[in-house]
Amino acid sequence: MATSRAALAYLESRKNLAGMVGGLAGVGLALGGLAGAFWPVVVAGLYAAGALIAPPERTPPPEFDPSEQLGAVREDFARLREYLAEVELPPAAGGKLAELMELYARLLDPGWVADVLAGEPESVHVLSRAVRSDVPESVDTYNRARWWSRLQPGAVPPERHLERQLGLLFDEAERLTAGLQDREARRQQTHTTYLEERGRS
Structure with missing residues (x-):
């Protein structure tokens, strides 16, 4: 065959x-x-x-549907939320994590925002890395370090590192959101310019 x-x-x-x-x-x-x-x-x-x-046959590269990639990130995000619901965190870190997860949820919520995000492969990669790796690693290393800190009191409290990590991830998510907003602003400006030029002609 x-x-x-x-x-x-x-x-x-x-x-x-x-x-x-x-x-x-x-x-x-x-x-x-x-x-x-x-x-x-x-x-x-x-x-x-x-x-x-004759030129050799060219095998076309595989085509990836951005909406499917975002759907996979959405599923992983749901699993991450289930994991975080079982974890105890100090109040300050827990509050920062809740803000971060809310921002991720708004970006991943099906609708026009997610459609804009799907059109930016680098942004999808950043969000995917945060959901699948950065947030779980931050929380897991905190839990491990907290246990060791009981054996060696006086070291830098692990919750301080966790708060700093979550703050950095929140800043990254805000930069990602600002980048998507800039893209939409440029799109609007381009349409305005097009209409102005069409009006002159």
Whole structure:
């Protein structure tokens, strides 16, 4: 089955089509009496030459649907919320985490904001990394460090690191949101410019 598919693919390939053109030229030479008794060699040679000079087939890169990628991040975000619901955090860190999760939720909420986000692969990557790696790692390392801090009192409290990490993630999320807002503002300005130029003409 795979062999027949490969054969069919070759029959439709550029190399075969170019070879066929060369082979037909060889047949034309033979019919014109220019190939002599060696016409089969001429036809085969021109076919081979055509096949060799034809550009190779290009395998197209896979196409990824941004909305599907965002849907996967949305599912992971739901799992992250379930995990965080089971974790105890100090009040300051818990408040900062709640703000951060609310901002993520607004970005991922299905609608036009998510559509804008889906059109920005780098923003999707930043949000995906935060949801799948940064937030879980921050909370998990806090829980581990909290246990060790009981054995070594006097060190920097682990909640201070957690608060700092969550603050940095919140700043990153705000920058991401501002970038999306700027994109929409540029889009609006472009439309205004287009309408102004159309009015002049």
